[in-house]
Structure formats: C-alpha cells, structure tokens
Amino acid sequence: MNLTSQCEYCEILRKEKNILASSSDAVVAVRDKVVTPGQITIFPKEHYPIMEMVPEEVLQQCAILANKVSIAVFESLSSQGTNILVRNGLGAGQDVAHFGIEIIPRKEGDGLNFDWKPRQLMEDEIEMVHTTLLEAVEESRSSPKKEEKRDDKKEIKIVEGKENYLLKSIKRIP
Amino acid sequence: MAEAPKLTEEQAKALQEKLKNMPPEELERLQRENCIFCKIIHGEMQTRKIYEDDVCLVTLDIAPASKGHLLIIPKEHYSIMPQVPDRVLAYICVIAKRFSQIVLRTLKVSGTNIFIANGSVAGQRAQHFLLHLIPRKEGDKVLDLQEKIINQEMVENVKIAVEDKLFQLMGVKKPESKTENLPRIQEPAEMEQEEGSKPEKKISTRKKTPILKKSPSVEIVNEEPAKEKQPEEEEANLNDIANLFR
Numbered sequence: 001m002n003l004t005s006q007c008e009y010c011e012i013l014r015k016e017k018n019i020l021a022s023s024s025d026a027v028v029a030v031r032d033k034v035v036t037p038g039q040i041t042i043f044p045k046e047h048y049p050i051m052e053m054v055p056e057e058v059l060q061q062c063a064i065l066a067n068k069v070s071i072a073v074f075e076s077l078s079s080q081g082t083n084i085l086v087r088n089g090l091g092a093g094q095d096v097a098h099f100g101i102e103i104i105p106r107k108e109g110d111g112l113n114f115d116w117k118p119r120q121l122m123e124d125e126i127e128m129v130h131t132t133l134l135e136a137v138e139e140s141r142s143s144p145k146k147e148e149k150r151d152d153k154k155e156i157k158i159v160e161g162k163e164n165y166l167l168k169s170i171k172r173i174p
Numbered sequence: 175m176a177e178a179p180k181l182t183e184e185q186a187k188a189l190q191e192k193l194k195n196m197p198p199e200e201l202e203r204l205q206r207e208n209c210i211f212c213k214i215i216h217g218e219m220q221t222r223k224i225y226e227d228d229v230c231l232v233t234l235d236i237a238p239a240s241k242g243h244l245l246i247i248p249k250e251h252y253s254i255m256p257q258v259p260d261r262v263l264a265y266i267c268v269i270a271k272r273f274s275q276i277v278l279r280t281l282k283v284s285g286t287n288i289f290i291a292n293g294s295v296a297g298q299r300a301q302h303f304l305l306h307l308i309p310r311k312e313g314d315k316v317l318d319l320q321e322k323i324i325n326q327e328m329v330e331n332v333k334i335a336v337e338d339k340l341f342q343l344m345g346v347k348k349p350e351s352k353t354e355n356l357p358r359i360q361e362p363a364e365m366e367q368e369e370g371s372k373p374e375k376k377i378s379t380r381k382k383t384p385i386l387k388k389s390p391s392v393e394i395v396n397e398e399p400a401k402e403k404q405p406e407e408e409e410a411n412l413n414d415i416a417n418l419f420r
Contacts, residue, residue, distance in 0.1 A: 018329050020337055021344060028340070030329045035319050037328050040336065051286075052275050059271055060264035065344075067263050070292060071256045072340040077332075081293020084255070085317070088274060089285025092310040093317065101288075106296040114289070114297050116308075116316050118237035129242050129281070130222045130234060136276045137225050 009043045009098040025058045026065055033095075035104050036112060038077045040069050043100035051088045054099050066101045079105035083114055206251050211302035215249050225273075229265050232273060235306070239316045242281045244307040246270055252303040255292040270307055283309040287317055 012018060012029050020028040020040065031041050042065045048054045054062070070082045083104040087094040106112065121129075181189065193201065206212045213219040215231055224244065225232040235243040246266055252258045258266075267288075274286040289306040291297040310316060341348050 018333070020333055021340055021346070023344075030332045032324050032326070032329055033321050034324055035321055037324050038332055038335075040332070051271050051288075052278070054271070056268050056271070059267055063264045063267035064260045067255060067258065067260060068343040069336070069340060072336050072343055074256070076336050076339040081291070081296030081298070082255075083296045084288070084290035084292065086288035087285070087317075088287065089278070089283075089310065091284025091312045091314075092287045092308075093319065094285065095321075106293065108295050110295075112319075114291070114317060114319075116239035119240055119243075121238065121241060125241065126222070126234065130224070132280050133224045133234075133242065133244075133276065136280045140272070140276065 007047060007098045008096045009041075009100060010047055013045060021065075023061050023065060026061045028065055028069055035102075036106075036110060038073065038079065038105040040073065040103045041100045042066050042069060042103070043098055048099045049097045050094075051086060051099050062101055066103060069103045073103055073105045077105050079107055081106040202251070205253075205301065209251055209302050210300055211247050211304065212251055215247065225269075229262060230269055232269065239306075239308050240283075240310065240314060242277055242283070242309040244273055244277070246273070246305040246307060248303060253301045254298070255290060255303055258303055266305055270305055273307055277307065277309045281309050283311050285310040289317065 008031070009027075009029075012031075013027060018030045018032075020030060022028065022045070025046070026042055026044050028040060028042050031039070042062050044054055044058045044062060046058070048058075051059070066084055070084065073079055073082055083106060085102045085104060086092075086100070087102075088099070104112070196204070210219065214221045214233065221236075222234040223231060224234065228249070230249060231247050233245050233247070235245050246269055248258065248262055248266060250262070252262075255263070270288050274288070277283065277286055287306070287308040287310055289308060290303075291299075291306075292303075308316060337348065
C-alpha cells in the first residue's frame with residue numbers, strides 16, 4: 001500500500017481531474033471541499049506531507065503560482081480580496097497529508113471570518129519567546145552545514161526555457 | 175508638517191487636487207512616511223525583531239493569535255500582494271518555511287499557519303503587504319474554518335471563470351484538450367516587460383549579513399542542486415509531525 005494512494009492531491013494528479021494549470025513541479029487545482037466556492041489550491045506534484053519537506057525551489061514555484069492565481073481570482077471572480085492560507089500540520093487544521101497553498105476569494109459580506117482574538121500574553125512570556133526564537137536563529141546560523149541528499153530528478157535544469165524565467169527572477173533577489 | 179486639525183471644504187478640495195497631481199514618487203514617499211511597517215523597518219519604531227536581511231524583516235506580532243506569532247515583512251513598501259514581485263514573494267515564502275521549522279522545533283506546537291490577508295475585505299489592516307506565521311496547537315480556535323463540499327458543476331464553473339486570466343498571467347495558451355495538454359509555465363514575456371519597465375529599486379541601503387544560511391538566490395545560481403541548509407537535528411521532530419497523518 002502506497003502512502004500516496006490515499007492522498008487527495010495525488011489522486012487529483014493521477015486522474016488529471018479538476019486541474020487548472022501546472023508548472024514543472026506544481027499544480028493548480030479546484031477541490032470540491034472548500035471554505036468558500038472559488039477557492040483554488042496549489043500543491044507540489046511530488047508528495048510532501050508538510051512544508052518543511054518541500055524543497056525550496058518547489059516552494060518558490062508554488063508561491064509564484066499563488067500570486068498569479070490570486071490576481072486571476074481578483075479579476076475573474078470579481079472578488080475584492082483574497083486570503084492565502086497554508087495549513088501545515090494537524091494542529092494547524094491540515095486535512096490532506098500533502099502540502100498545499102489555498103487561495104480563498106473574499107467579498108464584502110461573504111460571512112467568512114479569519115480574524116483571531118489577540119492573545120493576551122504576560123511581558124515575561126513575550127520576552128521568553130523572543131529570546132528562544134533569537135537563540136534558535138543564532139543556532140541555525142552557527143551550526144555546521146550539512147548537505148541534504150537530493151533526488152537527481154529534482155535538480156534544476158538550467159537549459160530548459162520553462163525553468164529559465166524562474167531562475168532569472170530568483171537571481172534578481174538581492 | 176503639522177496640519178490644521180480641521181480643513182474647510184475648500185482646503186480639503188485643494189488637498190485632494192494636490193494629491194491627484196502629485197508625482198507618483200512623491201505620493202509613494204508620503205505613503206511610506208505614514209506606514210507603520212516602514213517605520214519599523216527603518217528603526218523609527220520599536221519592535222521585537224527576530225531576523226533581518228536585505229529583503230525582509232521578521233518580528234513578533236504585537237497582537238498575536240498565539241505565542242510566537244511572527245510577521246514576515248518585505249522591506250520594500252508594497253500595499254497589496256499583486257504588487258509584490260515574484261522573486262520577493264518566493265524569497266519570503268522560503269524565509270517562512272525556515273521560520274516554520276524553527277517554530278515547530280522550539281515552541282512545541284503541532285503545526286503552523288501561513289496566512290496572508292490581501293485587501294481590506296480579506297482582513298488586511300495595514301497598507302503594507304506582509305505574511306503571518308502562526309504557531310498552532312489543536313483546539314486553540316485560531317483560523318477555525320468551516321468547510322463544505324461543492325458539486326462538480328460548481329468546480330467546473332470556477333475553472334472556466336478563472337482559466338483564461340490565469341493562462342494569460344502565466345503566459346501560456348489554453349490547451350486544446352482539457353486534460354492531456356496541461357499548460358505549463360513558459361517564458362512569460364509579460365512578466366519580463368513588467369519587471370523591466372519599472373526602475374529596479376534597491377531594497378535596502380545598508381548591507382546586512384543574512385543571519386540564516388545563504389539566501390536561495392545564491393544556492394540556485396550556483397548551478398548546483400539547491401541544498402537545504404537547515405541542520406538535520408530537527409528531522410525527528412518534523413517526521414513526527416508528518417507521521418501524525420499516517
């Protein structure tokens with residue numbers, strides 16, 4: 001029994017059903033389980049359960065697609081805004097064990113509420129979280145580099161035109 | 175800078191006219207001067223900063239949904255997401271991934287949300303695009319969303335409504351066959367033009383050494399497969415989280 005055989009997103013990919021578009025490593029699809037109709041999901045073709053497992057260049061492709069989908073939704077569903085949401089891990093409400101980005105169209109009076117009640121934290125609690133995170137960042141900077149093993153097929157192909165624009169745009173990051 | 179507290183109708187009109195005729199650079203400058211996040215970025219306002227590089231700043235949210243709620247803020251002032259260049263958005267998502275890893279490892283939570291509010295109806299409060307990274311625990315009632323099932327007809331309708339615009343943005347032609355020839359991203363001439371037509375602005379004047387590992391730009395330009403730079407010690411923890419699904 002394969003892990004991907006029960007995955008809704010892998011199933012969408014296998015059946016090529018309800019797919020809007022795709023790039024070399026990611027897919028844009030419409031799910032039937034949504035917060036509001038018009039919602040569109042972007043996910044990697046490869047089965048990565050959570051974001052931490054998604055290689056950075058695949059995540060970047062997903063992000064760029066998310067921006068395009070968000071603009072397309074703005075202009076074609078006459079929405080007045082969008083929410084972009086990643087539910088990463090069971091505790092975050094993730095219900096498909098395959099990383100994805102959801103684009104949720106918003107309209108005045110649509111009845112959706114994404115607001116949260118600000119958590120009242122004690123000053124020392126905030127101080128502690130701040131210190132903990134600063135230390136973790138410091139640690140990740142000073143720890144020795146370890147190279148992660150990667151599948152050959154996931155290497156970025158420099159020669160192919162369709163990859164090039166992604167690379168070009170990434171190269172412009174200062 | 176101090177303006178009279180109340181404007182007469184005439185004055186208000188004159189001001190509106192002035193704003194209308196203001197050169198875009200001037201208007202932009204005015205916008206920045208009044209943007210709370212631009213103030214934070216330029217150190218004119220106190221914040222609990224966690225990380226900073228040339229492109230973005232990471233700080234604790236002052237009205238957090240949960241303990242460790244982070245804001246990832248691009249240094250450049252973009253009001254809404256469509257204005258954010260692909261490269262900046264891609265970079266910010268990579269930073270979000272790295273911080274999600276850090277949060278999962280250090281704050282003992284069982285998940286993270288990435289959340290963007292794009293437009294005021296979507297809950298965007300400040301006119302400066304930013305990304306929320308929210309540490310989550312089961313039952314914490316944050317972003318508690320009700321979902322429903324829509325029928326196939328509705329799914330098709332969404333596809334039909336969005337596909338033309340999406341293909342145009344991706345720079346691809348609509349495929350003849352629905353399923354076999356899915357559009358793929360090609361060289362979008364449109365995007366190149368868009369980026370070329372505007373003079374590129376420097377994101378920061380002061381150089382800062384990135385605190386995290388190399389930026390993704392360096393990794394990919396090297397013509398080698400990009401490498402994950404996070405230490406591996408958290409693997410067990412992350413696998414545990416992933417394993418919860420099995």
